[in-house]
Amino acid sequence: MKARDLAELAARNLREALLRNALTTLGIAVGVASLVAMLSLGVGLQELASKRLARSGLFDSILVSSKQNLRGFGRAARKAEPATEEARALDETARQEIARLPNVAEVYPEIRFASELRYAGKSHFALVAGLPPSARMRDAFEGMKGTFFSAPEAEEDILQVEFARELNSEPGALLGQELLLHYAERHPLPPTTSAKSSAHDADPGTNTGLGFSVMPREKKLRIVGIVETQPGAGPAGFGSGRVFVPLQLAQSLKVVQGPDFNEIVRTSSSPGGATKYLSLTVRVSNPQQVPAVEEAVKKMGFAAFSLLDATRNLRRFFAILDLFLGIFGSLALAVASLGIINTLVMAILERRREIGILKALGAGDRDIRQLFFAEAGAMGLAGGALGVALGWGLGRVINFGTNLYLRRQDLPGEDIWSVPWWLVGAAVGFAVVVSLVSGIYPAARAARLDPVQALRYE
């Protein structure tokens, strides 16, 4: 029998027992809706977690340092190593070279220093950290009071709320106020007056001597924002500070950064005039590209570190979560498949004589089998489509309810539900496949019917 005739006969047969077939189709739809609901929740949560992690600045970043800095501080030991001269310096040239790598969004140094801050005549001490313009997208700045920096070099600062409370019990009142930053500015000394010997100058990348003078400075900064949490600043940026200034401004201040020069960003000028960094943070446009960029950076001769393993574990967790949600969602579909089997077996009993007539008129076993398969497939297709619509609707309702709850808790709204197109197609396809599999036994039984016996059936 041709496909069109088969489809017409199947549709006619489905219409004949409309109520029963509609209920069976509804059963499939509920099963598919349950599957879509579960998987959409898994996908939604995964997307939410990925988005949050991406915005945390931890999983799309690579910490790059010079291999020179990893060899310890004993000069004698380092001189014994033949590869010392081959290790590349992490200077501005290297920074630009890394920035040109594919999928690299930005490369910036870490600047962080302890400082005295004066407000309303009182002194306060805090760690001050520089933030690149891209930090605006991070979670910490979502729902912040005030605004992000107006320009990359703006003389503005953002306070962490606990520090802000030290300044004023009403942190909101600080917005627009000025804070006086006291800091130590570094002035490189000429080579002749540099500490120790000229041997140090021959090895500028290992310049550990105080080759600079220190000048006390102060800078007025306007408070533009207050954040609840400390924004992470890449793999090295946990607990980065309590006062934040634009990175470009922080660089221009040339601050002496704390007592341990080897552990924090070094912006001192070498005798050759090139700026060297202790470490750089490389932000990658997509977390999935982190391994490739990390590898490329290592090939350039630098040490690189990322938190990629954590994201790998996270992906594995969500794969398992999706699997379990899918299994639970499929249970309803499995129950629905029993409904299909029941409906089709009932149809065989009811249409026994009709099957006999069809065989007497020339229908082969294959025609009868295909007819029952077509009916099962049609119920699966209709049930799948209806189920996806139901699942989507259910997702919208749960999203709405979740956001309502979050808003009542003074939290920003989130989409914890996501129905991607692949899930729509896969759910409908799965429903059809389950229906066809369910139809195997009834179809085979119908095809095997003895026409002589079937024609005698009343």
Added chain:
Amino acid sequence: MANTDGAAIRTERVSRHYPMGTTLIRAVDEVTLMVRAGEFLALLGSSGSGKSTLLNLIAGLDRPTSGAIFAHARDLARMNPQELAQHRSRTVGMVFQAFNLLPRMTLEENVELPLRLAEVPRSERAGRVREALERVRLGARLTHRPGELSGGEQQRAALARALVNRPNILLADEPTGNLDSRTGEEILRLLSEVNQTLGMTLVMVTHERTLAERFAHRIVFLSDGRLVEKEEPR
């Protein structure tokens, strides 16, 4: 063995036995019979004599336990299920005592059904359905459902359905069994007309000897599955 003697149907010691409990039922037992092309043969016998079983064997609805059945030189016993389905679709047409029309379909749809199964192009179907229904004088009842027709009309519709694929052999199993005598006679007249005008071989199972004698070319008698008597052609 293929026949070349003008036989439309030939059975050679064909048997159909089946077990019932510990007993072996010999529904058809070593029947050898030849039906010439264009012949109208009546199979007579009492209930349970095996005439319907023999008709089902010729139709390819059932398979013999032993022996051979040739329909236009092709041995049905050697056919696979798909070939048997094609035999039922293209070589034979069947009419039943209970009419066996599908009640939810109109006459037009009922008669179109064998064309769908035989994969006849859609463009040809409407014309062939109309032609078949007009032949049985139901051309005006295309959109009626079987429930809206009398018994005689339903049997005529069933005949149209059996003819629509233009088979060579028409098999009728008690075609008048559910009809009153006048309507039964009408149906037989129609069957005879089809046999004569289309030259179609016709095998009819009946227990009405009078009608068989009036319309059939030849009558054979079955008893306990065996051929017991043959009446020479008229």
